[in-house]
Structure formats: structure tokens, C-alpha cells
Amino acid sequence: HLVAKIGPSILNSDLSRLADECDRMVKSGADYLHLDVMDGNFVPNLTFGHPVVATLKPKFKEVFFDMHMMVAEPLKWVESMAETGAEQYTFHLEAAGGHTASDVIRKIKEAGMKAGIAIKPNTPVEALLPYLNEVDMVLIMTVEPGFGGQKFMPDMMPKIKKVREMFANLDIGVDGGVSEANIGECAEAGANMIVSGSAIVKSQDPASVIASLKKSVEN
Numbered sequence: 001h002l003v004a005k006i007g008p009s010i011l012n013s014d015l016s017r018l019a020d021e022c023d024r025m026v027k028s029g030a031d032y033l034h035l036d037v038m039d040g041n042f043v044p045n046l047t048f049g050h051p052v053v054a055t056l057k058p059k060f061k062e063v064f065f066d067m068h069m070m071v072a073e074p075l076k077w078v079e080s081m082a083e084t085g086a087e088q089y090t091f092h093l094e095a096a097g098g099h100t101a102s103d104v105i106r107k108i109k110e111a112g113m114k115a116g117i118a119i120k121p122n123t124p125v126e127a128l129l130p131y132l133n134e135v136d137m138v139l140i141m142t143v144e145p146g147f148g149g150q151k152f153m154p155d156m157m158p159k160i161k162k163v164r165e166m167f168a169n170l171d172i173g174v175d176g177g178v179s180e181a182n183i184g185e186c187a188e189a190g191a192n193m194i195v196s197g198s199a200i201v202k203s204q205d206p207a208s209v210i211a212s213l214k215k216s217v218e219n
């Protein structure tokens, strides 16, 4: 059985102090960091890209960076992101566009990163099935990507269950609106890489929130 990991998303943190906020998360017990890259095209919002990650990653050599690439051209940023030292590149199936998802996955692995594939709420889980043997993680979105602080969509849980029934050992991530109120059902469904943003970063005591999230998924 896979042990659930908690990956804070710093999207809704104080981005003027990005490194300090990442440090605060690591010191509060984060198992990894989930970093949301948005290009204003795949999603209607902008964050940061590889130039920022290149300055951040050297300060966190021991921390696993899961790059959530909400970008229209996932193939385009693979090499530059790999050069930052980020460990995992999670792209959206919906954005694989002219390139097949398999090409993107191959390129990510050739660049030395782990490959994750994400789907938006309206994308059926069946669309992922052809790639499950090739990826290191699937990421099931429980909000429409683009913004932090949205409401968790519990009707995405059957997607997690379906993947977990087929693959006992694959990393399954869940992202969007996850908090102490719903982490139980995510883990129950089979998610083991739990992203949580606002619930952690907006708290004055993130360590206690992370501890409580971990406690809810202990078994």
C-alpha cells in the first residue's frame, strides 16, 4: 500500500516571497512541493515559468518539485524545465495538441524527469488509459485549473477509483480544493499524492494543517 504524501501548492501564497513560502512549507512537513505554471493560454491566468524555477530550485535541492504545467504547449518547455533540476513534469492531456501525449512523455523522460499526466474535470478518465503504462503519476483535477481557492468537486472520485483498480502501485495525485474536510475521500478513492493549496498556505499554522491532513489519511 502506498503511503500518502502531502504536496502544498504555493499558488495562493505570498509570491513576492516565493522562496520563503516554499521554505515555510518544507519546514511545516511538506513531502514535496506542487508548483503551478500557467501560461495565460491553456488557462486564463499567469504565474511563473522556468526562469523563476531556475532560481528557486537550487535553494531546495532535496525537495521534490512537481511542476504542474498548465500550458498550451507542454513539449515546448520540457528541456528548459529539466535544466532547472525539477524532478517531475506534469502536463495536461488536453494540451498535448499536435504532439501525442506519448511523445511528450518520452521527451520528459529523456530529459531526466518523471512524467505526470493531468486531466481537467470535464475530461473522462478513459482518455488517460492508453498512457497509464508510460507515466509516473496521473493527476486528477478536482477544480477547473487556473485559480486556487476553488470548491472541491467530489464527483471526480470515481476517476481516482478507476485508475487505482487498474494500477495498485501508480502514483495518483489529486489537485484542487483539497482540505481536511475532503482528504479522507481522496485517499479512500486511492489518491496518494495529495495537493493542497489554500488550506495550508493561508493558515497561520501550516504545520498543524499538514499534520492533520496526514493524520486523516493514516491507516
Ligand code: DX5
Pocket (backbone or CB within 6 Å): 009, 011, 012, 034, 036, 068, 143, 144, 145, 146, 147, 148, 149, 150, 175, 176, 177, 178, 195, 196, 197, 198, 199
Ligand atoms: C489550480 C491549481 C491547484 C490549486 C491548489 O489550477 O492547479 O494546484 O490551485 O490550490 P487549492 O488547494 O487552493 O485549490
Ligand code: ZN
Pocket (backbone or CB within 6 Å): 009, 034, 035, 036, 068, 175, 195
Ligand atoms: Zn496544480
